[in-house]
Amino acid sequence: MTIARSRSADQIQTTHVEPAIRALLDRLDPGNRLVGGYQLGYWNADESPADCQGKGLRPALALLSARAAGATPEAGVPAAAAVELAHNFSLLHDDVMDGDTERRHRPTAWTVFGVGPAILAGDALIGLAYEALAEVPGGRPAAQRLAVDVRALVAGQAADLSFERRDDVTLDECLRMAADKTGALLASSCALGAVLYGGPPGLIDGLSRFGRHLGLAFQLVDDLLGIWGAPQRTGKPVGSDLRARKRTVPVVLAVTGGDRAGRSLAELYRSPAPLTDDDVVRASALIEAAGARERTEQWAWQEAERARAELDALDLPDDVRGEFLDIATFITGRDH
Template identity: 50%
Template sequence: MTAPAVTTEAAQLLKRAKELTEPELRKAVDRLAEPVRPVAAYHFGWCDEAGRPVNGDWGKGVRGALVIAAAEALGAGPEQAVAHAASVELVHNFTVVHDDLMDGDRLRRGRPATWAVFGSARAVLAGDALLAAALEVLAHRCPRLSPAAVRELADALLELVAGQGADLAFESRADVGLDECLRMAGGKTAALLAAACALGAVAAGADERRVGLLREFGRHLGLAFQLVDDLLGIWGDSARTGKPVGADIRLRKKSLPVVAALSGGTPAGARLAELYGRAGPLDDAAVSRAAALIEEAGGRRWAQEEADRQRSSALGCLAGAELVPEGAAALASLADLITRRDV
C-alpha cells in the first residue's frame, strides 16, 4: 500500500471515529456543572470565550480512533467501544488542559489555550471535571465491563502522572539519561495510548493475552508518537501543529532529541549543554542555535530512527493477536499516520 493511500485510509478512520465519539463527549460535557461547563466546551472548540456556539476543532481524536479500531480488529461493532473511546478522549483532554498551564503554552489548536482565556484556577477545575467525567462514562455506560476498564484507565493515569512529574523534574536537572527519558515518555504519552488500545480489546471482550498484545502495540506506538511530537516541537510548522514551535527549548525541556544530543559525547552536545545551562530566558536566536546544535549532535537523527524502531515493534505486536485482517490494516494505517508526520 502506498503512503498516500495509507494517509487517506487513516484520515477516514479518524473522521468516522470522531463522528461516533463526539456525541458522547458533548453529553459528558453538558453534564458538568457551572462554572466549568463553558470552560470545557471552549477547550473542545464548541463555543467561544463568551459561550457563543462555534464549530471549532477538538483535535484529531487519535486515541478514540485507536479504541474503536482495536475493538473492530477483534470483531466487535464500533458501538461497543464508543463509550471507552469517549472516556480516553476525556482523559487526554484533561491532560492537555493541565499541560498547557504547567508549560505556560498560550496556544492550543490555533487559538488561545484554556488557561490563557479563563485563568489558571478555572482551567484546573475544568481539567479535573473532564477526568471525573471520563470515569463516569465508563461506570454508567459500560457497567458490565467497567471494573476492567476502570482498572486499565487508572493504571494508565498513575503512569501518566509519574511521567509528567518526571518531565517537570528534568527541567531543573542537567544529568538526565536517555533511558530514564524514554521511561518518562512511556508514562507521559505511551501509557494512555496503551490504555486506549487495551480498552478497545476490553470492549470487544477479548481475553487477557490479546488485551496485553494490544496494550503493547499502543505502548510502542505511544513512544513513537512522543518521539515524533518532540521532533515537531523543535522543527515543525506551528501553522500545522497548532502549537508554538520552540516552546520546549525555551523551557529547557529535556525532550528526547535534546537528551540524545546531550548524551552523545559530541562537541555540539557540549555546546548545547552550555547553552541550556545559561542563566536567564532563551531568546529567538538562542532557540534557533539550540535547534541547530541538537541536529548537529545527532539528536534529530536518533529520534527519527528510534521512532521508526518503536513503530516496527508496535506492528510486531499485532501479528499474534489474531485480528480481523481489515482491523489489523486499520491499526497499521493509524500507526503510519501517527509516526510519519512531516518532521
C-alpha cells in the first residue's frame, strides 16, 4: 500500500525537499555527512547512489500543512526538510538503543559505521533540522515548535527504554509513551508548515491535534507490524519487538487482561533466557489468544477516526483535506 498523493506533491518532494536536505547534509563534516546520507537512503556506505528512502510521510504532511494555511507547497519545504531530518535523528538513536540490525531492507547505520558515529550523525541531523527552520525569515516560532515536540519524542523514547526493565507497565503509561514517541513528531509535521507561514492559531492547533491522533494510530499499527509484519515488507526481522521483550500496546493489553494467555505471556517475558524462534511464535499466538491483536487494531481505527474528526472541524481547501485523509487511510491500512 502506498500513500495517495497528488503528482505535484511527489514532484515537490523530489525537486525541492530532497535537494534541500542534501544541501543541508553538505554542511556537515565528511564522516557525519556519510552516515547521515546513508541513514536517509541517499547513498550506500561507499557513497555510491542508493534509493532506500523512507515513506516520506512526515514531509508530505508538512507540505500539506503549508497549503492548509494558504501557502504554496514550496513554502513548506523547510518544514518538510526539518521533520524528515528530525525523524531520522530519532531512528539513528532508536536503532542503537534497540540493537536493531536491519531497517528499510538493509543494515542499520550503527552496524555499518559503529555506535559512536551513528549517535553523532543523529545529533548532526537534529541540528540541521533547527537550522532549516531558523534560516527562514520569521522561522523562530517553527523552530520552537519543533523543539517542544522533539522534547516530547525524547521523553517517549526514555519511557520506552524504562519499560524494558519493568513488568508492571500499565496501558495508560504505554499509550502516553506512544503518543510522545510517535505522536509528537507527527503533530509537528502536520502543523509546522502552517506555523512557518504564519497560519491562524486555531488552524495550527487543530492540525496538531489531528497529527497527535494520527501518530498514535501510526504507533499502534507499528506495534502490530512489529509482531505480525512480513519482514519483506517491514524491512525488520520477524517478531523483532517480541525478541527484545518490548512492552508495546498489544503486549501490555495481553499481560494485563487477566486471562490464562496473558499470564503465560507474562511468564515468558520474565524468562531470563533469550527468546527462541519457537518462543516468538508462541508469544505472538498468546497475544492473539488474549484478544490483544484485535483490540489494538480497533484502537488504531478509533484514533484514526478521532484524527478525521479534528480535520472535519477545520476550514480547509477540499484537495488539502482529501490528501490529509488519504494519509490517515494509509496509516491504518499499511503493511510496512
